[in-house]
Amino acid sequence: MPFSRTEYDAVVIGSGPNGLSAAITIAEAGHSVLVIEGHETIGGGARSAELTLPDFVHDVCSCVHPMALWSPFFRRLPLAQNGLEWVHPAAPLAHPLDDGSAVLLERSVERTAESVGGDAERYIRLMESLLAAWPKLESSAQNPFSFPAHPFVAARFGLTVMRSASSVARNRFRGVQARALLAGLAAHAALPLERVPSAAFGLVLGIIAHAQGWPFARGGSQSISDALASRLKSLGGEIVTGIAIASLEELPSARAILCDVTPRQLLTIAGSRLPAGFRRKLERYRYGPGVCKLDWALDGPIPWKAAECTRAGTIHVGGTFEEIAAAERDSWQGKHSERPFVILAQPTLFDGTRAPAGKHIAWGYCHVPNGSSVDMTEAIENQIERFAPGFRKLILKRSVRIAASMERYNPNLIGGDIGGGAADLEQFLLRPTRRLYRTPAKGIYLCSSSTPPGPGVHGLCGHLAARAALKDLF
Secondary structure, three states, rough: OOOOOOOOEEEEEEOOHHHHHHHHHHHHOOOOOOEOOOOOOOOOOOEEEEEOOOOOOOOOOOOHHHHHHOOHHHHHHHHHHHOOOOOOOOOOEEOOOOOOOOEEEEEOHHHHHOOOOOHHHHHHHHHHHHHHHHHHHHHHHHHOOOOOOOOOHHHHHHHHHHOOHHHHHHHHHHHOOHHHHHHHHHHHHOOOOOOOOOHHHHHHHHHHHHOOOOOOOOOOOOOHHHHHHHHHHHHEEEOOOOOOOOOHOOOEEEEEEEOOHHHHHHHHHHHHHHHHHHHHHHHHOOOEEEEEEEEEEEEEEEEEEOOHHHHHEEEEOOHHHHHHHHHHHHOOOOOOOOOOOEEEEEEOOOOOOOOOOOOOOEEEEEEOOOOOOOOOOEEEEHHHHHOOOOOOOHEEEEEEOOOHHHHHHOOOOHOOOOOOOOOOOOHHOOOOOOOOEEEOOEEEEEEEOOOOOOOOOHHHHHHHHHHHHHHHOO
8 A cells, every 4th residue: 555654643535625624634733644535536526627528627526616615614724825716706696587587696685686576675684684693603613513602693593594495485485586596595405395404505505695605616626625635735644546445444553534435335444343233323324316417518608598697607497496396306206307407507607717718618417316327418408498598509518427327436426416415304413323423433433524514515524523533532
């Protein structure tokens, strides 16, 4: 094995944002740490590659990064000094409708309200109250299970957001525009919109859009991983790639082993180190819907009917609340929607480094049943054509990844689930078990998005797992 020593204070399996964040946290405390990555390149869910044509740089998994700016851990790291630059679109999000208009989620609450018709005042009241509470609650992300510093604010916030998106849409809004906007935001949860806590996902993403924006990393998501790796190496940490770990017995000696993997993989690599009762709990961990993801090399910008869509980095393609709710319900019921909800990003409108002059890229996916082998290209592109006639004529080449193939590329994407496990109420916070990052085996920790606070490129799962290890062992 190409390790520089036979013993480390900590070994991290996996070089996704959480694995790298765990390693940085250990290294910042003055301890030796090794990161082992099975792929030839680092990054996990934050990688970029030429998936279609030369000089068209696509994001292999994640593309838009609202949670990165929210993350208190990322904010304190000198990532800009390590080469990371954020690119902010003029507007975080657009949601086109069939009449040729679009709801635009702007950084300004008031400007956003202008595009939701008769619900303008209702939208302002809801979002301004949540935004006022947000700064008092952010610190809880660093200690998610401690008593909140502002308990009454936290209680009011929780009563507002810990609901189903259907409930919030029905009780807070009257018109098509605001309800459609909420549906698209909540659908990022990959939950039926009738289930709790789908509203929490949607409203928090809306809060972050207003408070901090939804940026891209200049040059692609790989820039995030490269900046984290640069920071780790500056602290003396080591990274090796191209080594897939089949068993913890293959690792060099270490006081702490932090695994940026999901529960199913931990069962495989940890073997008999875990007691039978804990193994049974991990076996019961549930995974959510998968995704079918497309990347396009384009001959020009997407010709949206609603011209204001060109101001946004992210486009929610799906129409009304009812349509989006039906599509998300289908994926949970083992069905493939004929009109799927598509989350689309158009980074080259704002970052010209990722395609040849005059050309563009786009990135998009829809939810499908876990493990699906169905190619949703036609359904996805039909939805885009619905709101951008002529889109298909611009396609120079496309890359398609069906849900069943996702796991072969990245073992953490079980059945194409990009969220590290179903985020329903049962698994929303106490994931994967009540032990959270810890296991009954001394020195073995989970630090993936299967732990709190869950999916997204924010590094907090790794950071908090590493803090637990430092407290327990060092």
